[in-house]
Amino acid sequence: MTATSRTEAQSRGRASEPAPDRSGQPRRVTILGSTGSIGQSTVDLLLRHRDRFTVEALTAHHNAGLLAEQARTLGARFAAVAEPAEYEALKEALAGSGIEAACGRAALVEAAERPCDWVMAGIVGAAGLEPTLAAIRRGRIVAFANKEVLVCAGSVFMREVLAYGATLLPVDSEHNAIWQCFDFARVEGIEKITLTCSGGPFRERSLPEMRDATPAQAVAHPTWRMGAKISVDSATLMNKGLELIEAHHLFQLAPDLIDIVVHPQSIIHGMVTYRDGSVLAHLGSPDMRTPIAYALGWPDRTPAPTKRLDLAEVGRLTFEAPDDIRFPALRIAREALTRAGAPTVLNAANETAVHAFLAGKIGFLEIAATVERTLELLPGGKLDSLDDVYDLDRNARATAAQMIAKRAQTVSVARFAEPTDGT
Numbered sequence: 540m541t542a543t544s545r546t547e548a549q550s551r552g553r554a555s556e557p558a559p560d561r562s563g564q565p566r567r568v569t570i571l572g573s574t575g576s577i578g579q580s581t582v583d584l585l586l587r588h589r590d591r592f593t594v595e596a597l598t599a600h601h602n603a604g605l606l607a608e609q610a611r612t613l614g615a616r617f618a619a620v621a622e623p624a625e626y627e628a629l630k631e632a633l634a635g636s637g638i639e640a641a642c643g644r645a646a647l648v649e650a651a652e653r654p655c656d657w658v659m660a661g662i663v664g665a666a667g668l669e670p671t672l673a674a675i676r677r678g679r680i681v682a683f684a685n686k687e688v689l690v691c692a693g694s695v696f697m698r699e700v701l702a703y704g705a706t707l708l709p710v711d712s713e714h715n716a717i718w719q720c721f722d723f724a725r726v727e728g729i730e731k732i733t734l735t736c737s738g739g740p741f742r743e744r745s746l747p748e749m750r751d752a753t754p755a756q757a758v759a760h761p762t763w764r765m766g767a768k769i770s771v772d773s774a775t776l777m778n779k780g781l782e783l784i785e786a787h788h789l790f791q792l793a794p795d796l797i798d799i800v801v802h803p804q805s806i807i808h809g810m811v812t813y814r815d816g817s818v819l820a821h822l823g824s825p826d827m828r829t830p831i832a833y834a835l836g837w838p839d840r841t842p843a844p845t846k847r848l849d850l851a852e853v854g855r856l857t858f859e860a861p862d863d864i865r866f867p868a869l870r871i872a873r874e875a876l877t878r879a880g881a882p883t884v885l886n887a888a889n890e891t892a893v894h895a896f897l898a899g900k901i902g903f904l905e906i907a908a909t910v911e912r913t914l915e916l917l918p919g920g921k922l923d924s925l926d927d928v929y930d931l932d933r934n935a936r937a938t939a940a941q942m943i944a945k946r947a948q949t950v951s952v953a954r955f956a957e958p959t960d961g962t
């Protein structure tokens with residue numbers, strides 16, 4: 540991509556810099572996925588700055604108890620749980636509070652559509668697509684953590700952002716870092732960006748050790764505290780593959796202008812290299828409240844109670860290239876970016892495989908293998924509309940699930956046939 544075409548592309552649809560809201564009124568906030576790790580960090584910041592923010596709506600999947608507690612503490616107007624079976628529990632927990640309770644997918648969309656200034660997209664997985672799009676279509680400022688939405692819907696999603704004049708503020712720590720270092724007014728001066736990667740809990744493990752890894756080992760991330768799905772993605776390095784695709788869309792950069800480097804200390808989150816050789820890096824302690832605080836108050840800075848960086852205490856910052864042999868997910872994601880629809884298939888297969896791994900149905904190394912095999916059977920497809928996205932997503936989930944079910948049959952037949960001692 541030439542500098543000129545990159546400039547044009549960026550002015551068409553990058554993580555945006557719209558006119559800031561300077562009304563002086565408290566910012567009215569909605570959190571999609573308030574009971575998750577990103578959601579709880581956002582709630583923590585809101586409670587520390589009650590004079591600057593008010594809360595319109597909160598959502599969860601199952602966790603009606605925590606959702607109701609958050610809604611009461613923050614004085615929200617509306618709380619929605621996706622799972623209808625949790626509706627009674629939510630209603631009961633909110634009784635007498637004046638807070639409206641609702642359930643189901645339509646209620647999540649309603650939460651996203653209610654009047655507010657700022658929406659945190661903090662649901663995990665493609666399940667966040669519909670409510671996040673609802674916020675986009677109201678032209679909101681959307682703090683964007685839910686990367687799977689952009690991986691599965693890609694340019695279709697970015698078109699909606701532009702069409703409705705919405706604003707995407709990157710929350711993923713690497714993209715938030717790039718956003719803070721990226722000279723949007725002079726993109727022709729940018730040579731490339733670099734996303735850092737902790738390497739996850741298995742960075743120094745052998746392939747046989749990884750084959751036997753348990754879900755508990757995979758979610759024990761060395762530097763970040765996160766939800767189960769993203770923790771497993773970090774262990775396979777698929778998280779970095781998803782982030783590569785996310786960065787491609789957010790910053791409108793060709794994939795070969797996006798580097799990944801393993802940096803186990805997670806202190807430098809992202810870097811922008813300029814044509815004169817200057818490299819601007821963003822540093823901070825690994826705590827999501829820093830990028831969330833930046834998005835929450837943007838364009839103003841919001842104080843966050845995170846551990847301040849003491850480089851003498853950190854001592855050494857080290858870097859290494861990702862190992863494609865033990866961690867094929869990054870290569871698979873890079874290849875997927877070359878074919879229309881392939882990122883949609885990759886995301887759906889990965890979500891299916893990660894759930895199967897967490898449920899004990901497949902081994903750790905089979906996560907990437909399932910994604911790769913699904914992409915062989917379903918290499919991509921037309922992605923012109925949201926219907927295309929939903930169709931491809933559904934097909935890819937079914938293909939991956941079939942593969943996992945067949946594999947489970949093979950394993951139980953093999954176990955049955957295994958000779959026991961003394962035979």
Ligand SMILES: NC(=O)c1ccc[n+]([C@@H]2O[C@H](COP(=O)([O-])OP(=O)(O)OC[C@H]3O[C@@H](n4cnc5c(N)ncnc54)[C@H](OP(=O)(O)O)[C@@H]3O)[C@@H](O)[C@H]2O)c1
Pocket residue numbers: 571572573574575576577578598599600601602603621647660661662663664666667684685686687710711712763764765766767768769827
């Ligand atoms: N955690 C991090 O540090 C971090 C950093 C960067 C980016 N991200 C991204 O941010 C997103 C959220 O991650 P997380 O770690 O916060 O996840 P998490 O802890 O698992 O929380 C997910 C949230 O989404 C809700 N949810 C889950 N499935 C849902 C469904 N089918 N429909 C509606 N709501 C659903 C959950 O509700 P329940 O609590 O009721 O299950 C919860 O509120 C992910 O896309 C992740 O990749 C996270």
